[in-house]
Amino acid sequence: MSTCIWYVSKYVAPPASGTVGGRGYSLMKELAKMGHKVVIITSDSNQLAAPPSLESDYLFQELDGIVLCWVRTMKYTVAKSVRRILSWLHFEWCLLWLPTSKLPNPDVVVVSSLSLLTIFNGFWWRFRYKCRLVFEIRDIWPLTLTEEGGFKTSNPFVWGLGVVERLGYKHADAIVGTMPNLGEHVRNVLGYPRPTHCIPMGVDESMLTADAVLPVEYEKLNFPKNKFIVAHVGSIGITNALETFLECAVAMQTNPHIHFLVVGDGDLREAYRTKYGHLVNLTFAPRVAKPIVQSVLYKCDLLYFSVHISKVWLYGQSLNKVIDYMMAGKPIVASYTGFPTMINEANCGSYVPAGDVTTLWKEIDRYAQMTEQERRLIGMRGKIWLLENRRYPKLAADYLDIMLGRTVPT
Numbered sequence: 001m002s003t004c005i006w007y008v009s010k011y012v013a014p015p016a017s018g019t020v021g022g023r024g025y026s027l028m029k030e031l032a033k034m035g036h037k038v039v040i041i042t043s044d045s046n047q048l049a050a051p052p053s054l055e056s057d058y059l060f061q062e063l064d065g066i067v068l069c070w071v072r073t074m075k076y077t078v079a080k081s082v083r084r085i086l087s088w089l090h091f092e093w094c095l096l097w098l099p100t101s102k103l104p105n106p107d108v109v110v111v112s113s114l115s116l117l118t119i120f121n122g123f124w125w126r127f128r129y130k131c132r133l134v135f136e137i138r139d140i141w142p143l144t145l146t147e148e149g150g151f152k153t154s155n156p157f158v159w160g161l162g163v164v165e166r167l168g169y170k171h172a173d174a175i176v177g178t179m180p181n182l183g184e185h186v187r188n189v190l191g192y193p194r195p196t197h198c199i200p201m202g203v204d205e206s207m208l209t210a211d212a213v214l215p216v217e218y219e220k221l222n223f224p225k226n227k228f229i230v231a232h233v234g235s236i237g238i239t240n241a242l243e244t245f246l247e248c249a250v251a252m253q254t255n256p257h258i259h260f261l262v263v264g265d266g267d268l269r270e271a272y273r274t275k276y277g278h279l280v281n282l283t284f285a286p287r288v289a290k291p292i293v294q295s296v297l298y299k300c301d302l303l304y305f306s307v308h309i310s311k312v313w314l315y316g317q318s319l320n321k322v323i324d325y326m327m328a329g330k331p332i333v334a335s336y337t338g339f340p341t342m343i344n345e346a347n348c349g350s351y352v353p354a355g356d357v358t359t360l361w362k363e364i365d366r367y368a369q370m371t372e373q374e375r376r377l378i379g380m381r382g383k384i385w386l387l388e389n390r391r392y393p394k395l396a397a398d399y400l401d402i403m404l405g406r407t408v409p410t
Helices: 022-033 082-096 118-129 143-148 156-171 182-190 216-222 243-251 269-276 290-298 311-315 320-327 357-368 372-389 392-403
Strands: 004-008 037-043 058-063 066-071 108-112 132-137 174-177 228-233 258-263 282-285 302-306 332-335 349-352
Touching: 004 022, 004 118, 022 037, 022 066, 022 392, 037 082, 066 082, 082 118, 108 118, 118 132, 118 156, 132 156, 132 392, 143 156, 143 311, 156 182, 174 182, 174 392, 182 311, 216 282, 228 290, 228 320, 228 357, 243 258, 243 269, 243 302, 243 357, 258 357, 269 282, 290 320, 302 320, 302 357, 320 332, 320 372, 332 357, 349 357
Parallel strands: 004 037, 004 108, 037 066, 108 132, 132 174, 228 258, 228 302, 258 282, 302 332, 332 349
Antiparallel strands: 058 066
8 A cells, every 4th residue: 555755854855966865865765666655845955965946935846756845945054053043944934835735645744853843844744634743863953962062051042952852752653763772862851761763874776886996096196005004984074083093193103004094075174184194104085976985995904983972972873984884895993982883783893982092093903913804704794784784675664664653663
């Protein structure tokens, strides 16, 4: 029997429009393939995507069997700004006047953060259409604001978002998170437990057939020969906590066999280059296009990611970076203090305490002393596990059961 699903998020877009929102779109695409009616409602004010130019308040398209509704909203250029919040409010106002006569009536509405404010429209649609309402959390707000954004819990904006969050947790028919331990956070917020589900990031099927080759000149300039290369590949910003990695490069200067590689771009790239660029065992390489990422990762021996110490990670993570790393079939070491996820399940790498340079140094050295075959076995465990557990067709089928109330939550 066909089900009609509305997936509503201000920041979701088709892959051709950008990388943000890839998980949500991929899940909905799979549900459409199964024969279900899928509607995605999103906005044109997504900084990391390339939405179409809207000449009116709403634009309807059909793509991949999905009805895609673009909502024209206020634009902003700075993420931490009043205009961003006003853009949230504008999106909710536009949703109130959504020309729903052009859409099939929903059996399920999924409201996906950010913005949390969409839960109010979700409540209205549930009342109007007598459908189920799913509250999906991809970023835990306002906790992220207080832990990593420098906001105080007494801030009126933080307080207000906390009220919205509690309402969503209390009254939604189902709660879904990308992080596996969201239930503990929900219990902390409400003061009592509520069932939650986890639908994490998945494997994009296009990754399985990607054949883009790393340019010879790029490899020649950035990959020293006969070295054990440990690499961070991705954004270079404050949330990436790369200080531990870079200080580890400082500490390991006397080991000529190990080379540190940072691939990517971001707000802190030039500051890091100024401070650490003199190190002979460290290379800052330019970012590469998405189709080439796997070729870069394959040239490395050990892959690294890190986070700051934060309560946010007590509830787990589901990062695109980890998906990319595991698909490369390479071992992973993470400076991560929090609820373990994926890497430990697949037994394809290890965690060290966030911010602990000494322990990281020892762990990198341990991997460097392994044979190439030993490292290959560790890395391939991650790729095999990922393909068995994180393909989007499987995740979409699991999600459908949750939407329809057929799954016993954890």
